[in-house]
Amino acid sequence: MKAKTILITGAGTGLGKELAVVYAQQGHRIILVGRTETSLNEVKEVIESQRGSGIVKTCDITDPNAVQEMIQQLLETETIDQVINNAGIGYFRTLQDLTMTEISQMLDTNVKGTIYVTKAVLPTFLERDSGKIMNIISTAGLRGKVQETAYVASKFAVRGFTESLIKELAGTSITVSAVYMGGMDTPFWDDSDFVTDRSRLRSASEVAREIVEREDEEKLIIE
Numbered sequence: 001m002k003a004k005t006i007l008i009t010g011a012g013t014g015l016g017k018e019l020a021v022v023y024a025q026q027g028h029r030i031i032l033v034g035r036t037e038t039s040l041n042e043v044k045e046v047i048e049s050q051r052g053s054g055i056v057k058t059c060d061i062t063d064p065n066a067v068q069e070m071i072q073q074l075l076e077t078e079t080i081d082q083v084i085n086n087a088g089i090g091y092f093r094t095l096q097d098l099t100m101t102e103i104s105q106m107l108d109t110n111v112k113g114t115i116y117v118t119k120a121v122l123p124t125f126l127e128r129d130s131g132k133i134m135n136i137i138s139t140a141g142l143r144g145k146v147q148e149t150a151y152v153a154s155k156f157a158v159r160g161f162t163e164s165l166i167k168e169l170a171g172t173s174i175t176v177s178a179v180y181m182g183g184m185d186t187p188f189w190d191d192s193d194f195v196t197d198r199s200r201l202r203s204a205s206e207v208a209r210e211i212v213e214r215e216d217e218e219k220l221i222i223e
């Protein structure tokens with residue numbers, strides 16, 4: 001298998017971290033993206049302790065200029081082969097109890113962040129007529145759920161974006177896929193009491209291994 005350079009957003013914790021570790025174990029170089037440098041550096045250390053290779057880029061993906069600048073800088077020294085749009089946030093309450101700020105943070109991160117990163121990397125993929133884009137969605141991108149209105153809206157949006165981009169890039173060798181998984185025990189739930197028993201959720205490392213095994217599926221559902 002040819003070693004790739006894979007950019008993962010939200011790579012400092014949870015699923016992003018586990019995907020970084022599994023892909024690094026397979027010999028791929030990982031570009032770890034997130035807002036918190038310390039957690040990204042910790043993941044880089046884990047990867048390097050297993051003889052893998054990773055680099056850290058701090059970036060708030062809700063800022064389109066910062067995203068553009070990050071990708072431009074990276075392309076001076078790296079060839080990006082794959083992007084995993086994994087960074088995401090969720091607030092789980094009834095619509096009447098969600099704040100306007102929480103709603104816009106979810107849409108800005110989950111929807112616009114995914115679109116900004118994809119758009120910033122697309123020119124180099126088109127130029128080389130190769131590349132892989134994987135969008136981490138959720139079963140919240142498959143059906144509506146109580147107390148998840150705005151989160152589900154954001155994930156339906158990423159699904160629509162993904163399905164449309166697949167069609168738009170059909171004549172190229174660039175592949176685009178979506179991953180729909182159920183609950184995982186990650187820091188995603190740290191500030192929430194929405195999930196009462198986190199021990200019943202799947203571990204992120206188990207889900208990451210399954211994603212990597214099935215990475216060629218255009219619509220990957222893990223329930």
Ligand SMILES: NC(=O)c1ccc[n+]([C@@H]2O[C@H](COP(=O)([O-])OP(=O)(O)OC[C@H]3O[C@@H](n4cnc5c(N)ncnc54)[C@H](OP(=O)(O)O)[C@@H]3O)[C@@H](O)[C@H]2O)c1
Pocket residue numbers: 009010011012013014015016033034035036037039059060061062086087088089090109113136137138139181182183184185186187188189204
């Ligand atoms: N946990 C679940 O039950 C579950 C289920 C289905 C789908 N998902 C989805 O899986 C993905 C990963 O979530 P997770 O469970 O692994 O949660 P997590 O541990 O909270 O990971 C989310 C990551 O996104 C990063 N992030 C958030 N906002 C960002 C921003 N503006 N710019 C750059 N990075 C940002 C966070 O790092 P910083 O705060 O340092 O930036 C964090 O490392 C999300 O898209 C989530 O919606 C989760």
